[in-house]
Amino acid sequence: MTLNKQDIGRLLAKQGILIAFIVFMIGFALANQRFIAIDNIAGVIRSSAILGVMALGVTFVVIGGNLDLSVGSMMSFSTIVVLDLHDKIGPALAIPAMFALTLCLGAFIGFLVGYLKLNSLIVTLGMLSAIHGLTLTWSGGKNMDIADKAGTWFSVFGQDRIMGIPVPILIFALLAAVLTLLLSKTPFGRKVYAVGGNGQAATFSGIPRARVVFYTYLISAFCVAVAGLLQASRSLGSQNTVGQGLELEVLAAVILGGASLLGGSGTVFKTVIGVLILGFIQNGLLLVGLDFYVQYIVTWAIIILAVWLDVAAKRGRLWSPIA
Amino acid sequence: MTDQTPVLRLEGIVKTFPGVRALDGVSFDVRPGEVHALMGENGAGKSTLMKVLGGIHAPNEGQIFVGDEAVTMTSPKHAKAKGVVFIHQELSLADELTVAENIFLGELPLKGFGRVDWGKLYDDTNAILKTLNVGFDAKTRVGDLSIANQQMVEIGRALTVSPRAVIFDEPTASLTDSEKVVLFQVIAGLQEKGVGIIYISHRMEEIFKITDRISVLRDGQYRGTLLTAETNEDDVTKLMIGRSLDLSRSEATHELGDVALEVRGLACGSLFEDVSFKLHKGEVLGFYGLVGAGRTEIAETIFGLRTPSAGTILLNGEEVRITSPIDAVQRGISLVPEDRKDQGLVLGMNCRDNMTLPQVDDLTAGPFVSDGAEIAIFDQYRDKLDIRTPGWRQTVGNLSGGNQQKIVIGKWLSMRPNVLIVDEPTRGIDVGSKSEIHNLIRDLASQGYAVIVISSEMPEVLRVSDRIVAMFNGRIMRDFTAEEVTEDNLIQAISGISEKVA
Structure with a gap:
């Protein structure tokens, strides 16, 4: 069977991201041998881990039919809080305290979106700003640093290796595995798909829609807390704006992985793929000698491309005269 | 011409x-x-x-x-x-x-x-x-x-x-x-x-x-x-x-059981009021009336989607308060809703997952959903309802209207409900599937299920019901047995022409 124009359109719409990714990778590999060196690949995965952990949580929110644009500023909050408390109450107490505070933020968003049924875009956009203000209030606007950087065990999460593998990668992998099971194997996971796929039908099936949405935001906040821990542990000091802009990269990774912004589809594994695609493309751009700033433009272009292909896959062709 | x-x-x-x-x-x-x-x-x-x-x-x-x-x-x-x-x-x-x-x-x-x-x-x-x-x-x-x-x-x-x-x-x-x-x-x-x-x-x-x-x-x-x-x-x-249909009413004679559901003086704001009826096991109770007569709203109230402003609901003789669909599902009330695409199914999900959705919490092995238990339920109801699909992995949105409706019916039947409410069971589906669904409803009654059928189509109500409740403007106008109902007196009742008969 020969490929006609329509078939090519359908193939592009369905597998476009993967095809684009392969083309990018081949191009980068040809342009710079270092791109496919083992240590470079490990480095990319390692530096993607923080973004990846956040994307795992947002995957639940997006499949549940909502958005979470607050994760970037929430991650700044977690990082600043755990660093500040580290010197005040010690790392053993600082970590659970930071998790508790971050989960409170997630619960608040979950309450507004789930139980009060407010639009998630507005709520989380507002929380992006509000949490940023909260972080600055907490820190007084100053950078936060651990006083005794050499003498704390707190650095294990961000800097150590276990059996030669960097701890952030291990944590990312472990969390991805646990959340895969939660999403694909448990009744709760099934309900997330149902609520995002058709909320009304979920209600008519006796599923507590508000509670399910609430939990997706708790999971997202938990992942943000883990990301904040990794970030703080890696740098042992931080600006107030460390997570700024990450919300869009996270969303890009989730959509790249193939989760629909309309809810009801996507998987944890696909999100991991999306995270890696984003990481490798950004790394490749640097290695071919482009300015760091170019990655902002490319990331944006990738988001647009991904959304376009998502819509195109639904209607079976790249362009349609009817909306 | x-x-x-x-x-x-x-x-x-x-x-x-x-x-x-x-x-x-x-x-x-x-x-x-x-x-x-x-x-x-x-x-x-x-x-x-x-x-x-x-x-x-x-x-x-x-x-x-x-x-x-x-x-x-x-x-x-x-x-x-x-x-x-x-x-x-x-x-x-x-x-x-x-x-x-x-x-x-x-x-x-x-x-x-x-x-x-x-x-x-x-x-x-x-x-x-x-x-x-x-x-x-x-x-x-x-x-x-x-x-x-x-x-x-x-x-x-x-x-x-x-x-x-x-x-x-x-x-x-x-x-x-x-x-x-x-x-x-x-x-x-x-x-x-x-x-x-x-x-x-x-x-x-x-x-x-x-x-x-x-x-x-x-x-x-x-x-x-x-x-x-x-x-x-x-x-x-x-x-x-390519074949002919048996459109006659299958007169399987079976004994009515105990009262499964009794509703006394139920009201919900201006939607309906003073609604009382009894539904026995083994009985199909038809609700007939014009759109807006309050039939669907009664079903939604019994299913916990609306809060009644007055009246009581008794299940198996015991008074119950149903405040949400979760309550209703736990008490064995099933509702096959009016709009299968918006209310009945998650169209992007596969056949099996749709069918087991209301009971997914109970189909577990340890913390995880048991594939085997789910597939067993799907297979059982696929055979029982003659659902034509290539397999359980098929996305529900790709099935024909009749098969989609059977998935929704299977979803609620597999809950083994005390009371099964079916709202517009054959809306928008073809004649072949329609008559299969009618026969299925009759079969369910003879197996002892208590069924309420809400329909805007008179032939449908006449064909499947043992008794018919005629509604007009939020009130029950008359309660007919299958023997006394005719098209004429039914039309009179739902147009508000005949006097209310208590």
Whole structure:
């Protein structure tokens, strides 16, 4: 069977991201041998881990039919809080305290979106700003640093290796595995798909829609807390704006992985793929000698491309005269 | 009317998609002033044929003639310019705009500098509305109109040109009986002007009431055209599905059991009040009434989707308070909702997951959902309900309407409910599946299930129910047994003509 124009359109719409990714990778590999060196690949995965952990949580929110644009500023909050408390109450107490505070933020968003049924875009956009203000209030606007950087065990999460593998990668992998099971194997996971796929039908099936949405935001906040821990542990000091802009990269990774912004589809594994695609493309751009700033433009272009292909896959062709 | 050139003629239309021959040599014609029914099961090719007529799909072979002229339609707009217009099943109106703006959408009359000529717009619109004999004017906001009146606006759209052929696609799907009468008058008016009508519907009563000829499609093939006056439902059905249906009421005699559900003086705001009835095990209780009579709202209240303002609900003799669907599911009440696509199914999910959704919490092995338990339930109800699907992994959205409905029924039946409420069990599904679902409901009753069937279709209620509750305006007007009910006294009861009988 020969490929006609329509078939090519359908193939592009369905597998476009993967095809684009392969083309990018081949191009980068040809342009710079270092791109496919083992240590470079490990480095990319390692530096993607923080973004990846956040994307795992947002995957639940997006499949549940909502958005979470607050994760970037929430991650700044977690990082600043755990660093500040580290010197005040010690790392053993600082970590659970930071998790508790971050989960409170997630619960608040979950309450507004789930139980009060407010639009998630507005709520989380507002929380992006509000949490940023909260972080600055907490820190007084100053950078936060651990006083005794050499003498704390707190650095294990961000800097150590276990059996030669960097701890952030291990944590990312472990969390991805646990959340895969939660999403694909448990009744709760099934309900997330149902609520995002058709909320009304979920209600008519006796599923507590508000509670399910609430939990997706708790999971997202938990992942943000883990990301904040990794970030703080890696740098042992931080600006107030460390997570700024990450919300869009996270969303890009989730959509790249193939989760629909309309809810009801996507998987944890696909999100991991999306995270890696984003990481490798950004790394490749640097290695071919482009300015760091170019990655902002490319990331944006990738988001647009991904959304376009998502819509195109639904209607079976790249362009349609009817909306 | 005899021996005139047909307004629309199709000759040997073939349309193929990769792997499918959706239309395979379809030929028929529509004469001026004729109402020509187009019938066929879901998937028989009716919609594809309409898309070919409307220029959305180009036929691979064959020719369309409008009058004497051979035409290849390129877009719905082109078709309209040629005098072939469509009244779609799903209304495509802008709620926030006025009737006039909707009717002339995309072709508003203009005066200098691209300004809209409002005076002409309203005059032209009112002229059209006058021929439709409706009770609203050009400046009414469409969102404020009833569904029936919105349909009139849709028809008004067709009349901005002088149409030669008008195609109605399931026009009565959401109309009440009295609204249908108005629609049929409009169709008769078009007929008098010599317009040819293609009328697509599953409803035999309507077909036999208003059409002159019936053309039938099956599996994309043209099966023949019958003169309505010289045929009957059975012949048409045979042509459509290749076999005849047993439409008689299966009179399986079985004993009624205890009272499964009793409702006393139930009320919900202004929606309905003073609703009392008893439902026994092994009994099918039909709820019949016009749209808006409060039938669906009663079901939703029993299912915990609405909070009653008065009254009590007793399950197996015990008073219960049901405040959410979660409560209802736990107490063994199942509701097959009115709208299967919006309320019944998650269309993007597979067949099995949809079916087990309400009980997924109970189908676990440790913390995880047990694949085996789920598949066992799916297989059992696929066989029991004869659901035709390639397998449980099939996305529900890809199934036919009848099979989708069976998935929803299976979903609630597999809960082994104390009370099964089925709201509009056969809306929008073809005659073959319809009769299977009717037989299924009768079977359930003989197995001892307590079933409530809510329907707007009188033949359906008459066929499946042991008792029928007639509702009018939020009140129960009368409670009939199967023996005492007739079409006449049922119509009287739901129109509020007969006195309320306690």
